[in-house]
Amino acid sequence: MPRDAQVPVAPIEADAAFEQLAKFDHVVLAVSGGPDSMALLVLAAEWRQRRNGALPSLSAATVDHRLRPEASREAGFVARESLRLGLPHATLPWTDEKPLSGIPDAARQARYRLLEAHARSLAASTVAVVTAHHLDDQAETFAMRLARGAGVTGLSAMPAERALLEGSTVRLLRPLLPFPKSRLIATLEARGVPCVDDPTNKDSRYERARIRHALLPALVATGISAAALATSARRLGDAEAALHYAEERFTATLALSFGNEVFAAFDREAFREGPTLLRQRLLARLIARYGGASERPELSEIEDLAARLQAEEKSTATLGGAMVSSGSRFIRVWREAGRLAQPDLLLVPGESRTWDRRFIVRRVPEAIGPVRVRPLGQENYLVIAGRLIPGRRPPARAVHALPSFWKDDDLVAVPSLAPFAVASEAPFLEAGCELKALALSAAY
Numbered sequence: 377m378p379r380d381a382q383v384p385v386a387p388i389e390a391d392a393a394f395e396q397l398a399k400f401d402h403v404v405l406a407v408s409g410g411p412d413s414m415a416l417l418v419l420a421a422e423w424r425q426r427r428n429g430a431l432p433s434l435s436a437a438t439v440d441h442r443l444r445p446e447a448s449r450e451a452g453f454v455a456r457e458s459l460r461l462g463l464p465h466a467t468l469p470w471t472d473e474k475p476l477s478g479i480p481d482a483a484r485q486a487r488y489r490l491l492e493a494h495a496r497s498l499a500a501s502t503v504a505v506v507t508a509h510h511l512d513d514q515a516e517t518f519a520m521r522l523a524r525g526a527g528v529t530g531l532s533a534m535p536a537e538r539a540l541l542e543g544s545t546v547r548l549l550r551p552l553l554p555f556p557k558s559r560l561i562a563t564l565e566a567r568g569v570p571c572v573d574d575p576t577n578k579d580s581r582y583e584r585a586r587i588r589h590a591l592l593p594a595l596v597a598t599g600i601s602a603a604a605l606a607t608s609a610r611r612l613g614d615a616e617a618a619l620h621y622a623e624e625r626f627t628a629t630l631a632l633s634f635g636n637e638v639f640a641a642f643d644r645e646a647f648r649e650g651p652t653l654l655r656q657r658l659l660a661r662l663i664a665r666y667g668g669a670s671e672r673p674e675l676s677e678i679e680d681l682a683a684r685l686q687a688e689e690k691s692t693a694t695l696g697g698a699m700v701s702s703g704s705r706f707i708r709v710w711r712e713a714g715r716l717a718q719p720d721l722l723l724v725p726g727e728s729r730t731w732d733r734r735f736i737v738r739r740v741p742e743a744i745g746p747v748r749v750r751p752l753g754q755e756n757y758l759v760i761a762g763r764l765i766p767g768r769r770p771p772a773r774a775v776h777a778l779p780s781f782w783k784d785d786d787l788v789a790v791p792s793l794a795p796f797a798v799a800s801e802a803p804f805l806e807a808g809c810e811l812k813a814l815a816l817s818a819a820y
């Protein structure tokens with residue numbers, strides 16, 4: 377039922393939800409300055425006060441995405457409010473070049489990366505980042521995913537706790553998930569705490585804003601409440617956990633090997649024996665991992681590919697920037713060559729950048745002079761292929777899109793090929809060039 381404007385909404389008082397933060401040494405509050413995260417800031421500060429100096433220590437951080445001119449002023453506002461509440465504050469700027477499309481997604485990924493790096497820099501042994509996601513966020517996400525016909529993964533609830541990034545020791549916590557936004561606003565009002573208004577929240581070009589202002593009110597008017605949507609999302613979260621469990625066991629039957637981020641290979645027959653949904657999930661995961669910055673495929677395309685691999689003995693297909701090649705024994709997946717949006721990148725000493733959304737490439741600060749990073753390409757591979765261990769070479773087409781490091785016209789490193797190289801036949805590794813694979817996942 378729509379909320380009766382006459383019925384006062386109760387502010388949140390001392391809440392048990394914050395007790396889940398007590399197991400950490402340090403907690404970073406992610407605060408944009410909007411009403412939700414300002415409510416998080418005051419509630420967490422009050423909770424800490426009640427603990428009389430017991431751990432965790434708390435601080436706040438604001439990501440300045442450098443997308444709106446007011447953002448740095450807003451970060452300053454959060455810094456002042458944090459100080460007033462006795463909490464240290466850091467502003468984390470997103471300095472990378474901005475993509476032409478998919479800004480909200482890219483901004484979210486950058487935000488989580490920056491928060492993670494900041495949390496790790498704090499030298500606490502257990503550290504968590506806390507966001508102000510609430511019950512209406514949960515319902516909005518569910519409605520957004522319903523609108524695109526999402527599967528179980530997409531419809532599952534945001535969990536109250538998870539790793540901030542896949543494989544990270546920094547945890548992400550969301551203690552405000554049980555509360556509707558109206559109670560967060562009432563909390564601020566009751567304490568007279570100001571907040572900033574984020575214009576992107578009202579901008580109807582952004583999908584979430586459209587759901588918030590059009591679809592959700594329409595659902596609520598027909599009797600489908602935000603709380604009911606959030607409950608379904610929670611139950612689908614349990615289904616997702618069960619599928620994840622099944623998927624791990626299925627994957628263990630496939631003799632899946634990752635060729636050091638060059639390619640993945642798995643047993644075709646074992647794959648064909650698996651249930652449809654698990655076959656689709658595995659393909660989606662591998663395509664996300666190897667497809668780099670290419671556009672993510674539709675779920676229907678993953679479904680079609682899984683069906684094709686089931687029906688045909690030998691086939692090759694490209695999807696989402698990945699090449700999927702099925703032979704009689706193995707199915708292999710690698711990055712499709714010629715798909716990189718930013719093929720040539722200059723790295724000066726001390727600089728690290730994202731490469732093809734799959735890797736972080738870095739020139740160490742002590743290195744002398746800049747390097748260029750570009751895809752290895754077919755011709756350059758032919759020049760160095762002889763230095764790889766015979767019989768262990770990856771499929772030739774799988775290496776063309778790998779990042780290679782160059783000093784002027786000299787190829788100085790292809791770190792991904794080092795494990796395949798004859799040791800005496802360097803240089804696949806150059807001390808000043810570093811490569812780290814990013815953990816990528818696909819949620820449909």
Ligand SMILES: Nc1ncnc2c1ncn2[C@@H]1O[C@H](COP(=O)(O)OP(=O)(O)OP(=O)(O)O)[C@@H](O)[C@H]1O
Pocket residue numbers: 406407408412413437438439440441480484487506507508509513584
């Ligand atoms: N600029 C920012 N700086 C610090 N924290 C932020 C910033 N923007 C958002 N957050 C944190 O993330 C939470 C969710 O924000 P928002 O709903 O805008 O995210 P989103 O882009 O919809 O992505 P998602 O909800 O999937 O994380 C906020 O409540 C806040 O805790």
